[in-house]
Amino acid sequence: MNYSYLENKELGEALAYYKSKLQMEGFSLGTETADVPSALDRITSSAVYARISSPHYNASAMDGIAVNAHDTFGATDTTPVVLKKGKGYEVVDTGDPLPDGRDAVIMVEDVIDIDEDTVRIIAAAAPWQHIRQVGEDLCQDEMVVPSNTRIEPSTMGAMLAGGISQVEVWKLPRVGIIPTGDEIVAPKADPLPGEILEFNSTIFSAMVRRWGGIPVTYPIVPDRYELIKGALEKAVSECDIVILNAGSSAGRDDYSSMAIGELGEVHVHGIAIKPGKPTILGTIYGKPVIGVPGYPVSGIIVLEKIVKEILETVIKSPLRTYPKIRAVLSRRLMSTLKYEEYVRMKLGRVGGKLIATPLSRGAGVVSSFVKADALFTVPMNTEGIEASEEIELELLKTEKEIENTLVMTGSHDPLIDVAYDLMRKRNPERYVSSSHVGSMGGIMAIKRGEAHVAGIHLLDEETGEYNRAYIEKYLKGQDIVRIKGVKRSQGLMIAKGNPLGLKGVEDLSRDGLRYVNRQKGSGTRILLDYLLKNGTIDRDSIYGYDREELTHMSVAIQVATGSADCGMGIFSAAKIYGLDFIPICDEEYDFIAPAEYMDSPIIRDFLGIIKSGEFRDKLMELGGYSTEGCGTIL
Amino acid sequence: MNYSYLENKELGEALAYYKSKLQMEGFSLGTETADVPSALDRITSSAVYARISSPHYNASAMDGIAVNAHDTFGATDTTPVVLKKGKGYEVVDTGDPLPDGRDAVIMVEDVIDIDEDTVRIIAAAAPWQHIRQVGEDLCQDEMVVPSNTRIEPSTMGAMLAGGISQVEVWKLPRVGIIPTGDEIVAPKADPLPGEILEFNSTIFSAMVRRWGGIPVTYPIVPDRYELIKGALEKAVSECDIVILNAGSSAGRDDYSSMAIGELGEVHVHGIAIKPGKPTILGTIYGKPVIGVPGYPVSGIIVLEKIVKEILETVIKSPLRTYPKIRAVLSRRLMSTLKYEEYVRMKLGRVGGKLIATPLSRGAGVVSSFVKADALFTVPMNTEGIEASEEIELELLKTEKEIENTLVMTGSHDPLIDVAYDLMRKRNPERYVSSSHVGSMGGIMAIKRGEAHVAGIHLLDEETGEYNRAYIEKYLKGQDIVRIKGVKRSQGLMIAKGNPLGLKGVEDLSRDGLRYVNRQKGSGTRILLDYLLKNGTIDRDSIYGYDREELTHMSVAIQVATGSADCGMGIFSAAKIYGLDFIPICDEEYDFIAPAEYMDSPIIRDFLGIIKSGEFRDKLMELGGYSTEGCGTIL
Known part of the structure; x- marks a missing residue:
């Protein structure tokens, strides 16, 4: 090789x-000639000079009468000047050429009609008042734009005003x-x-x-x-x-x-x-x-x-660059000494702090660019950057988008995408940034002030109750609101027709069975560990216990493609891939959020969505959910 | 009416x-279906879900061999594992499907060839190492983007990766x-x-x-x-x-x-x-x-x-807005109580301060949008904003462009446009912002720290010398550098053939002659006043003495179109419009700049240009200039 x-x-x-x-x-590149009306965003290859003045004649700037300013000198309320049409004035509209011999325009509001051919003027006109003089906008042979200049909409207008119909530009x-x-x-x-x-x-x-x-x-x-x-x-x-x-x-x-x-x-x-x-x-x-x-x-x-x-x-014209922005790194980022490395990042504004979280670094993961808000360049000769360090990034979105983003973390569920889509349907200014770090990861993110809301489903082994004990233990002293989410069916996802004849968790240590697991800290992993302990099954006896996936869907897909025989997950994920499903329990998937954000428009929008009929309908379509009371504060 | x-x-x-x-x-707007490759910048009208996973099969992520990780457990330098092709491994290239029954890839650098069909392995492979698993990028039925989302280049890639060839978008x-x-x-x-x-x-x-x-x-x-x-x-x-x-x-x-x-x-x-x-x-x-x-x-x-x-x-997608920026207003800006008013502004970064200067407010002056760097909204019920107040503007250019802009002010001369064009030819990142406020205006702008460089031509009546006395008087205590500019021919611009038979300044008070003047503070106005005083001519006897234009070119054009009979200005302006010219004097048009900017790249670029052969050639073409010593420090 x-x-x-x-x-x-x-x-x-x-x-x-x-x-x-x-x-x-x-x-x-060579140059070419472009017609001005189709030259938007082209770059001039030489300076452009006006061929005619704009305006090209002295024009009335108002509707009114054209006069000789001299004739009106001394006019007041008590000593008005009376002018006769033809001899003393002509009627002009805006844009009309100034009649020969006239050097001022009096606007219609200041003209008092006496009869059809006679007007009274009660204030003197200043010479050249209300006249657009030749060249007010552009003088003939004045430079409109220099070389190497991007042609904007207004440049096109100025060129046409200057009698220019074609322009020399760099070839594309x-x-x-x-x-x-x-x-x-x-x-x-x-x-x-x-x-x-x-x-x-x-x-x-x-x-x-x-x-x-x-x-x-x-x-x-x-x-x-x-x-x-x-x-x-x-x-x-x-x-x-x-x-x-x-x-x-x-x-x-x-x-x-x-x-x-x-x-x-x-x-x-x-x-x-x-x-x-x-x-x-x-x-x-x-x-x-x-x-x-x-x-x-x-x-x-x-x-x-x-x-x-x-x-x-x-x-010959600078292309758009991304603005720089400073943010706090949410977790440690390892790097290599040998390379300058580019990492796609999610950003979220939570309680005043701008938080940056690295996305997948796989060179094949193009969806990481779809999700990315910013690009972080880790310099060469850097081993890594510690969590909480402030870093500078290139911002790929607008700051407004970042400010309008709901930062959601914790346990994965397809309902997050459903809620995101509905939020954007109602208000296209709203964005959701979700990362799937498992239920415990979600609790920790809320503790560190790095998320607006987290989805969790954590079974307390002692009480058999969901979520409350974990909040009390890990978020003690913080003012946290628990929002009722959904009940969802957890179980074993297996190939269609259950070819291995699996019955439950007790079969997972069976010889030759290939399991695929979820990551540490995920509610599903904690549930499995609880079930294994209850059934006194040794985790080391399960082939694939260490093979970790980050979402229900990626577990399901390993089963669907035959690279694993079984994985634990929710019914909706199994249904998507046409897998068989052995239900184990109905668990409570709730949301937690710091109380301080509950009145923010972003959380209110979110609550509005998860309480909505559209949201419930969509979950019914996905299957395996009960949405009773979803969105109520517990 | x-x-x-x-x-x-x-x-x-x-x-x-x-x-x-x-x-x-x-x-x-209705929706329509677009082919993904032509959907750039279109807006999704509904959520887009992947139809296939990406990758859609388990693929080798490296060039190397596919093995069963089990077979390599325990391999070390001293206890190597030997594998036979077919039975123990297959050769795979990046992207190849993982052969059936294999669950790890060892990269080529870690494989020791024994013979064509035999390899030695000296480190154990972890299960699923160097394998791009199905769905690493996207899982089938995972949401690629939600509704109302702009399609970016990476979104197009992700959609094609997810087996989507067409997408539902809002009509344009x-x-x-x-x-x-x-x-x-x-x-x-x-x-x-x-x-x-x-x-x-x-x-x-x-x-x-x-x-x-x-x-x-x-x-x-x-x-x-x-x-x-x-x-x-x-x-x-x-x-x-x-x-x-x-x-x-x-x-x-x-x-x-x-x-x-x-x-x-x-x-x-x-x-x-x-x-x-x-x-x-x-x-x-x-x-x-x-x-x-x-x-x-x-x-x-x-x-x-x-x-x-x-x-x-x-x-359904926010359009680009202009970023906000704060700047100091360079001169008083009057406004009307009745309207919210939009004023086009020039910006310049001078010595750390960002200075905003209003451009022409005429509704017909489209070139003001070509020159504008920012748009300032004067709120309703405001009579005006005082000079030196800090204001917030919408930035129409990029901040980088503003930082790279040479702020030039003072007396008008067509050579400024020539220098600007040459600067952009040499370095497309360089911009020039010039405003024509006359020589005295230029001195005052330098005094207030609002310009990098000013062009002046100011005759000292007592010594007959140009510029030095004014700098000493008005910029006392400031460290100012005077840069030799050009000598240029000043005189009277009159219609081709001199139909009125004018001979000089003494004719300006002639009955029926229509003069057009320059604004107060301009070097040309000061020169005229000096000549009138010397010739004991009463300025009130000149018809049009109060008719003010801001540039040589706009004076020339009034003469060229016959709306004035005579104006004072430089030879090059008269030549552009084919006017006759009565020379009066050769004046010294110099540049002044605060010493602190002399080493800045922006001033060095400027000096490079005005010393160049191209610049001299262009001025020779314009006519009426002597460029000897141009660009030397006086």
Whole structure:
């Protein structure tokens, strides 16, 4: 098996080196002429000068009469001036040219009609009053905008006002995107095992479009050297920049760097960023060709941190950057010394504090970018950042969105998504940030002041009662409100038809049975442990006890796909995947919230939703819930 | 002459009332299905759930071998485990499906090859290590995004990963734009006096496009009631929102409100905003129809403050708002009690202070929006704001742009635009904010710390020397650097061929001659006054002495269009408009800057430009300049 070692160049250094190479090789876009009405957001390649003045004639700025100011001097209430039409004045509307010999306009409200041809004036007009003089807006040959300027709606208006119908602009950069890989297939609804859906080109195209480029996506190229080389040649001849999206394995990357190297030059291969390390920065015929790793998150990062920077140098106008924001890290974040690492983060404003929580760091987890509010760059040579440290992040959403976000944590249940959707339906300004840290995680987040509300289902072994004892024990001294949630059916999720003939928890230690568990601190894990203890079953005898999943759905899916035989979870999750279900108990899933937030609009919206008929109907559809009293304060 | 009095409803009240009417009449957009790859920035109309899991099979996350973790337990350096291909392992690449019965992957770097079919393992594999489990990114039936959510590039990726190829979204709002007016003509380069160029529809279309709507511009409708009514009926039948862009005179507006009232209902006519007062808020068949006044600045304000708000209610996703920023007002700003007023402002960061300066408030001055960095809302019932007060503004540019802006003030000269264009050519991150307040205004701005650099040309009557005496007198105690600028030819600008046979300043008091002057405090005005005094000419004897223009170009243009016979100014301005020129003197136009800024990159860039060959060449083209020593420190 072959394995190639790459460089590990620091990002800033790699970019500076690459940019200097591009400049030496003369990388730039040409210019073209655009019609002004379709030039929105284009960038001027030279200064634009008005060809005519605006207004191009002296115009009345009011409805009224045009006069010679001289004639009105001395006019007052007691010594009015009387003027005759034609000889002393003309009627003018706003925009009318000033009649020859007139040098002032008196507005209609100040004119007293005597008869059809005679008016009385009781105040003197100042010369040039109420006249829009030639060039008030723009003088002929005045600069409207300089070079390298983005054309805004008002710029388009000013150009047309200045008699300019066409404008010289930089060409839009064409960005070629070549997906490669034998296993890669176009997106479809029923892929086979081993087929990998090719959606990177869709993400990249959308990013390029946002930056004002024209994405050109080429067909998927199989992992064969000659084909990759051919595709590169075609793309380089048709585009200004080329992205070669290769598989992320070290072996495959070699085709990319070999092909780029043969047709042009590889300047950098291997950058000290995570994800994104195997990135290639090359040129072919003076055009940038960038080898981007295959995982979608790596790809997004490399486009954001590298491709965007390269585009900016030729677009000649700064692209939008994300504003910086400071927040408190909610939990410890480990990092590697060798790389600058980019971590997607959730943000939440809870009681004045802005809390940042890391999302999944998997390079394949594109949904982490869907959920992300911010991006955190962990510098190189950092082992990790401690919880409660203040960090600076790039804000991907608006601050307003963050302020309007309900931060929900604790135990996972599909009802959270249902509530979120209903909240957005009622009020599109409302967002929900939910993280599934288990019931005990939820209690701890409330204790640390990091969430508005937490969902919990914690069985007290002594009383058999849910939740109350835990709140009293762990949140002693805090003013906490318990909100009645739902009853839901917990049990064992097993394959359709129960092929192993399982009856209950007592079967879990059966030889050959593959269990899948929930994480420590989750209510479901605590329930299992309680049941095992009651049944005196040794947890070490259960194969897969240590295999942990974070949600009911991810447990159910392991059973549904046959990679596990059994897992504990709620009925609604089993139902979604058509699994059989052995009910064990009905548990109480409640919400807790600090009393201080109960009157906030965000919690009131939430209570309104969980008390609503729509919410109950949706849970009935999911199945296994009883919603009696949901939303009442306990 | 007829004059109709309008309501004067406070904006917030008018909007709330109008929105309630629209809701009652059922105003909303329908939904449609979009292909995911073309759904960027569309808004979901219902929650989107994954149809398949991502990944949809258990996949190797590394290049290496797939094993049964059990088989490797106990493996160490000294007690290695040896595995045979087929029986004990299979070779897998990243993304390959996990072979049946395997539950761990060992990465290639940790595998020691013995022969083609045999490997040695020296560390135990943990079950499920290096495996991307089914649903790691998304579980089937998990919510990808809720309702009313903007589709981002990553959302498109997540949807395709979840087997979703089409998505239900809100339709894009079609916004009809009807320009009206007898005097209105399509933009052209050679309009006749009285013809008004119709560029509002271009500005409005671009704004609508920025907000995600589809603009539909209709042909210009003459000011005839039946034609306006017909155009409205057609637009309402084809669009979701209609903008009727009427002339701004009170008389003409009546057609708009009459036609809207006859076809539907006028809910509000007259809003307490300036500009924008004659706005009409109406409905026809439940669709909003908004009568927008004719001046471009009024139109932009009404679209920004009203049309955008109405669009937002049906787009179901907040549109971008401008961030707020606090700045110090540079000069007194008068306002009216009756209206909320919107003033375009320039911003500049000078020595740590953010300074806001009002731009032209003319409703026809669309170039004020091109130059504006921020918009300041003066509340109703305010008479004015004093200089040096701190105010809050809406920031139209980015903070970075403001930080990179050279704030230049003082005397006007076309060379400022030349320098600005060259600066942007060299470095597209650099901006120049210039305001023409005359030489004395420039000195005062430097004194107050409100500009980085000022251009001045001030003749000391006693010594005949330029600039030095003024700096010593007005900037005593401040550490000021004087930078040599240019020599330029000042004189009288007169019509081509000198039809009045003027010879010099002594002719200015000639009977019937119409002079146009510069504003008080400008170097050119001071020069004229000096010449008048020397020639013992009474300024009151000059017709037009009080007619003030702010730039050489606007003086020249009054002479060029025949609304004045003579004005004093520089040769380059006269040359632009093909005027004759009677030279009077060569004056020294220098720059002054506080010493503390001399090392800032922004001033260094500026000095680099004015010392450059390109700059000199451009000034030679303009004519009347001598650039010897330009940019040297005096």
